[in-house]
Every structure is written in C-alpha cells, then in structure tokens.
Amino acid sequence: MNKTAFVIALIVHLSSAKQTASINANTSVQNNTPNFLFIMVDDLGWNGFGYNSNNQEVITPNIDSLARRGVILKQHYVYKFCSPTRASFLTGRTPGHGIWEKNPKMTSPIGVNIEMTMLPAMLKKANYSTYHVGKWHQGFFKHEYTPAGRGFDDVVAFLGGGEDHFTQCSGCANTIPPPDYASGPVTCPAECSLCSLECPHDGGVDLYGHSFPLYKQNGTYTSDIFREAANSMLIRHPSDKPFFMYLALHNVHQPVEAQDHMLDLYSKSNYNESTLPRRFYNAMHSTVDLVVDSVVNTLKHTGLYENTIIVLSADNGGTYEHGMPVPGSSNFPLRGHKYSYFEGGVRASAFVHSPLLPADVIGTETYALMHISDWWTTFIELAGLHADDGYNQAPPDGVNVWPMITAGETVRPASRWAAIGGPQKDEVMLGVGTGSVGALRKGAYKLIVGAQERKADGWSAQYPGSTPAIPPPSSNHEACSQLPCLFNIMEDERELTDLSRSKPLILAELYERRKSIYRYQTLAQAMNKPNGDEDTLESDNEPLACILVRLTGFWQPWL
Numbered sequence: 001m002n003k004t005a006f007v008i009a010l011i012v013h014l015s016s017a018k019q020t021a022s023i024n025a026n027t028s029v030q031n032n033t034p035n036f037l038f039i040m041v042d043d044l045g046w047n048g049f050g051y052n053s054n055n056q057e058v059i060t061p062n063i064d065s066l067a068r069r070g071v072i073l074k075q076h077y078v079y080k081f082c083s084p085t086r087a088s089f090l091t092g093r094t095p096g097h098g099i100w101e102k103n104p105k106m107t108s109p110i111g112v113n114i115e116m117t118m119l120p121a122m123l124k125k126a127n128y129s130t131y132h133v134g135k136w137h138q139g140f141f142k143h144e145y146t147p148a149g150r151g152f153d154d155v156v157a158f159l160g161g162g163e164d165h166f167t168q169c170s171g172c173a174n175t176i177p178p179p180d181y182a183s184g185p186v187t188c189p190a191e192c193s194l195c196s197l198e199c200p201h202d203g204g205v206d207l208y209g210h211s212f213p214l215y216k217q218n219g220t221y222t223s224d225i226f227r228e229a230a231n232s233m234l235i236r237h238p239s240d241k242p243f244f245m246y247l248a249l250h251n252v253h254q255p256v257e258a259q260d261h262m263l264d265l266y267s268k269s270n271y272n273e274s275t276l277p278r279r280f281y282n283a284m285h286s287t288v289d290l291v292v293d294s295v296v297n298t299l300k301h302t303g304l305y306e307n308t309i310i311v312l313s314a315d316n317g318g319t320y321e322h323g324m325p326v327p328g329s330s331n332f333p334l335r336g337h338k339y340s341y342f343e344g345g346v347r348a349s350a351f352v353h354s355p356l357l358p359a360d361v362i363g364t365e366t367y368a369l370m371h372i373s374d375w376w377t378t379f380i381e382l383a384g385l386h387a388d389d390g391y392n393q394a395p396p397d398g399v400n401v402w403p404m405i406t407a408g409e410t411v412r413p414a415s416r417w418a419a420i421g422g423p424q425k426d427e428v429m430l431g432v433g434t435g436s437v438g439a440l441r442k443g444a445y446k447l448i449v450g451a452q453e454r455k456a457d458g459w460s461a462q463y464p465g466s467t468p469a470i471p472p473p474s475s476n477h478e479a480c481s482q483l484p485c486l487f488n489i490m491e492d493e494r495e496l497t498d499l500s501r502s503k504p505l506i507l508a509e510l511y512e513r514r515k516s517i518y519r520y521q522t523l524a525q526a527m528n529k530p531n532g533d534e535d536t537l538e539s540d541n542e543p544l545a546c547i548l549v550r551l552t553g554f555w556q557p558w559l
Helices: 003-026 061-068 082-091 119-126 222-236 276-301 374-382 402-406 504-528 532-536 542-552
Strands: 035-041 071-073 129-135 154-158 243-249 308-314 350-353 364-366 427-431 438-442 445-449 485-488
Touching (some): 035 082, 035 374, 061 308, 061 350, 119 129, 119 374, 129 222, 243 276, 276 308, 427 504, 438 504, 445 504
Parallel strands (some): 035 308, 071 364, 129 154, 129 243
Antiparallel strands (some): 445 485
C-alpha cells in the first residue's frame, strides 16, 4: 500500500469507529438483530402512491397504510435513473464514486466493481440469510457478478434492466400485443432487437435463479412470480437466523401492461380516450400494493414481522420514454422526470415501517437529508457490524440514518471520508457525471450543473382532470445549460425559481464545493481505478452472449 492510500485508510477507519460508537448509543435495536426487507419499486413517481400527495385515483391502501403507520421520508434521494441507484444501495457509494453512472448493456462484459463488498455479503458476516427477488441490473457476464456471486443465498431474478411483464423477454426483444388503448405495437424503450431474436420463440428470456436460468418458469406476470418467490423464501427461512431480503419489483417500469383482474379495479367508463392509458398504469401500481401486502402478511404469519425493518423506495422518479411521459406517470408537484436532476428525477418516494420504531415517531414525516447509499451503512451497523468493506480507494458515502428516523435528528452526518475531501454535514452528491454535469444538495440548497433535457423537464399533472401538466419554462436553451441552476428546496420544492443570478455567492460556494468533491473522487480513480470492470462499459461481447442465449433460450453468464 502506498503512503497516500495508507493515510486514506487510516482516516476512514478512525472516522468510522467514532461514528459507530455514536450510532450504537442511539439505536433501539442494538440488542436484537433485526431483519431487513428492502422493497424497490421501478420508475415510481413521487405521486404514484397516495401517501405522498393524497393521490385519490390510484388504489394502494396497503402501502399507504404502511407508510402512514411508519415514517415517511420526504427528502430521500436516489440517482436519476436505474442501475446506478441499485449499485449505490448495494455498495454504500454515491454514483460516480467507485460505481457507475450508466446502465449496462445486456451483452457487455461488465459489472459493478468486484472489489467492493455488496450488502448481502457484508450481512452474511452477522449470520444473515440473504434473498434477492426481482431486478438485478448490476452486470452478469460472469457468475461472480450475479446476485449469488455478490452474496445472495437464494435468488429469483431477472438480470437486465427491463423486460416484458408477461413473457420475461429481456428488453422486450420482441413486439408485444398492444393494450386496448394503443393504436399499434408497443415496445420497451431499449434494446428491442437484442441479438436479432424474436422472443420468446427464438430465445431471449431473462429469468434466473442462484446459478442457472429458471427454465419453464416464465410466462406468468412478473409481479406474480416475484410475490410467490418472496413468500416461499420467507416461509422456508430458519427462525434462528436474521434475514435480509431485497425485493426489487419490475412494476411500474414499462411496458405499460396489467392483468385483467387488476384492470377491473378501474372502471373503463371512468376514463376517456386521452386518459385511458392511465387505467393500465394505475393497475400496475395496485399490483405493487397487492404484492407488498402479501409479503407483509407472510412476515406476520411466520412470526418474523415483529423484528423486521421494512423500507420501500423508488429507484428514480416517474419516467418519460420515447420523448414523452409514460402514460399516467406523475411526479406532482415536483419538477422533472427520470433522467433529470430536478426533484422529480432524484427525490424518491420512500418510507420506513417497523414494529421496532419508537411509538412517538410512528405516523410522522422527516425532512432529514437522506440518500439511497445510506441503507448499506444503516443495515450493517444495525446488524452489529462495522460498516467498512476495506475498499478505501473509494470509501463508503452512506451514513447511518436510523437516528434521523427514530430520534428526530435533523442534521445529516458527514461522510466517513469528509476529512480528506468527501461530503460534509448535510451534503450529498447527487451525481458526478464527467465533471460538467451533475448535482449537489448542501443544506437547503441544490446545485444542478449542465443541461437538463427539455423532455425531462416540466411539471406533471396530479392526475387527469385535476391540476394540469405545466411545460418547461420557455427558453432558447435547456435548463441549467448556460449557468448552473440553484434552488432553495426547503422553500421551493417545485423548483420554480432559479436563484443562480440573485444569489451569486451561494451559487459560487456550492459550485466550488461540488468541484472539490469531484476532484477528490477523480484522485481516487487515478490511484486505483475504483470503477473496476465498468471501465469497459461501452465494449460489447455480443457474439458470445448471443450464441449462448440462442442455444439455451435464456440470458445467463457467458464467460
């Protein structure tokens, strides 16, 4: 180890030890190792469920009840799209700091940095059983990059970033039958002709277990497969061990597909030609509600519920695809969509529910600043472990948020590498980009650097017939393209007023702070390539990957 690396390691270790001692004094579960159920909902808008903005059109009574009998997280941040958020949750790093800020291709030989220890492998050190059900999207070209290779004991998953809900065809490698609102075939937004396969007839199904594809188990609506798998794992779980389950549902990601019995919840007569697509999207939300209710009931029936911490979060905001919002997707009242650094893209709908919560916080909201990377640290420390995987070239960014949730603490702790340039108190890097595009939250303020696509800008309608959608501000330029944007989120959560010209000193402070953090992250990268195998993100091994999927019909590791 060179001298610089040794200094970094020493500072991180001392900071971590100090923080752990402080956290343990505040936690209410230190003498009873808790179970963890983390539910990630794909492309969930801020207004997707009723608990955030009183959306009365979508029928999600079970989720709304869990949230309102828990703690609703009003400033819980994620990345602006899919795979980086998931990598952040599993590694404790913010995207761009040792983990990627891109979505991997199905046929690229890449994966999240193997030198980092993902959350399930860390928890196994405390004798946890670890379960992954649902979307992976972290690379799979070799077994060591699959869910099992990263520490999960039992797995029912799809390995890529999107698939048909009824056939499990990856990336919708085929055209799918149009719902009755559509005028023509509907395809997924990406990789619609993977390996030139007509799926499922020619192969291209993405459904994977611990070490092998789950042959002959596809063809059922994806959420049903995942519900049954999660319940089965919990029923079989040994009572003398704690568990961690990562339930990463595919709903409400495109394609917009729903089962007939879920559509029956929404009378077709209540919709007209322009609002009918929302009927399908609403049904997809209600499907999530039934899955969550079923899994929570299984926890209760097995006696596991009383010692389980349940966290639900979106992976990013409600989305647009093909240049327009997905029918019914809503981030009301927030600005922007998935793929943008506006609040609608990066502030996730989230809550914590648990019998382990103190009685005085049940039914409350917290505006404490949190990030998806925090759960890596939080779960590890609540399990009684030291939240350090030894990879000090890119130390963890996540902090233990349990005191903020249970003890009313409002100030976000500094990161463990704050002493050498990392985020300080009440700071979160929301994105690094290339240095010219990204975002930073610091206290009440948020800085956005670089152009935000016009199609990802604007304000969603709450629901049809109510508050109308508002287009992006009229301008010859995309927002934040010429001068960084500055918003006071605590006073202006809708990001209506850009303060970059009226508060130049604050703008300069945040701009320099972001540049400083980025510089330290770049230094770490120069020292030891912390992004690991993702450095080959744009390379492609399509011939090998496609040959195997043609032979077997299923996606799986090919090297």
